[in-house]
Amino acid sequence: EKVMTQSPATLSVSPGERATLSCRASQSVAGNLAWYQQKPGQAPRLLIYGASTRATGIPARFSGSRSGTEFTLTIGSLQSEDFAVYYCQQYNNWPPTFGGGTKVEIK
Amino acid sequence: QVQLVQSGAEVKKPGSSVKVSCKASGGAFSRSAISWVRQAPGQGLEWMGGIIPIFGTTNYAQKFQGRVSVTADDSTSTAYMELSSLRSEDTAVYYCAQSLGGNPLYYFDSWGQGTLVAVSS
Numbered sequence: 001e002k003v004m005t006q007s008p009a010t011l012s013v014s015p016g017e018r019a020t021l022s023c024r025a026s027q028s029v030a031g032n033l034a035w036y037q038q039k040p041g042q043a044p045r046l047l048i049y050g051a052s053t054r055a056t057g058i059p060a061r062f063s064g065s066r067s068g069t070e071f072t073l074t075i076g077s078l079q080s081e082d083f084a085v086y087y088c089q090q091y092n093n094w095p096p097t098f099g100g101g102t103k104v105e106i107k
Numbered sequence: 108q109v110q111l112v113q114s115g116a117e118v119k120k121p122g123s124s125v126k127v128s129c130k131a132s133g134g135a136f137s138r139s140a141i142s143w144v145r146q147a148p149g150q151g152l153e154w155m156g157g158i159i160p161i162f163g164t165t166n167y168a169q170k171f172q173g174r175v176s177v178t179a180d181d182s183t184s185t186a187y188m189e190l191s192s193l194r195s196e197d198t199a200v201y202y203c204a205q206s207l208g209g210n211p212l213y214y215f216d217s218w219g220q221g222t223l224v225a226v227s228s
Contacts, residue, residue: 001169034214036152043202043218044152055216087152091213095168096142098152 002026002090006099012107013078021102023088025069032092035064035073038101039084047086048073078104109133111203111219118225124191127222129203136184137161140206142215143177143188145199155201157211158186166211193226200224 003026013019023033031051036044046055048064051071061076075082083106088099114128129141142157156167160179167175171190179186186203201222204215 036215043221044204044215045218046214046216049214089152089214094166094212096154096212098154100151 001095002029002093002097004088004090004097004099006086006088006102008102009100010103010105012105014107015078015080017078017107019075019078019082019104021073021075021086021104023071023073023099025071025090027093028069029090029092031066032090033064033066033071034089034091035062035071036087036089037082037084038087044087075104109135109205109207109217111205111217113201113203113219113222116223116225118227119193121194121226121228123193124189125193125224126187126189127201127203127224129186129188129219131184131186131205135207137181138209140209140211140213141177141179141186142204142206142211143175144202144204144215146202146221147196147199150199154211155188155190157206159209159211160186161209190224193224195226198224198226 005024033051035048038044051066052064063074065072085101085103110132137160140159143155156177158165158177176189203219205217206213
């Protein structure tokens with residue numbers, strides 16, 4: 001089972017600043033990596049798939065990148081609605097697995 | 108726009124079973140894949156199993172093998188997840204999630220609203 005490790009667990013950012021979230025895979029997952037946003041009491045929402053492709057309707061301030069087994073989600077200029085928990089998920093090998101999440105909170 | 112609507116919250120006794128439903132609207136049900144993902148209170152996301160309705164093929168996480176069953180009714184565009192031998196650690200919100208790529212080993216385009224299952228004596 002591929003282990004996905006996200007860091008940091010909590011990220012304190014001021015509105016308007018950039019946020020950089022990391023996700024590391026225990027082994028190669030190629031580019032089969034997705035990012036989700038989850039707000040309290042809500043289901044997760046797909047942001048990014050294929051490591052860097054934005055899902056339909058996702059603002060351009062969200063971007064994803066990959067370097068080997070390291071993946072990054074960047075939120076270019078944090079808006080109030082972006083404060084949430086973010087999860088990465090690999091879908092290269094069975095079973096699909098999620099990282100433990102990064103909470104982005106208001107500084 | 109695909110919408111997934113799940114059944115309501117459940118309270119169950121330890122050792123019993125629960126069956127949660129997920130009805131899809133907006134098309135592409137049979138050609139997609141439906142997975143079940145759970146989230147214990149204050150915890151992360153855990154994939155349990157999935158089904159490709161058009162074929163009826165299922166895949167399960169090893170952790171839940173023998174205890175979970177995922178089925179689908181193509182005629183009503185509804186998927187089901189049944190979990191047996193419930194214990195307190197199964198208390199969680201259970202989500203259905205759809206993969207338009209037609210494989211549970213994929214990303215999840217749409218999610219249901221979640222169903223809280225509480226296991227308590």
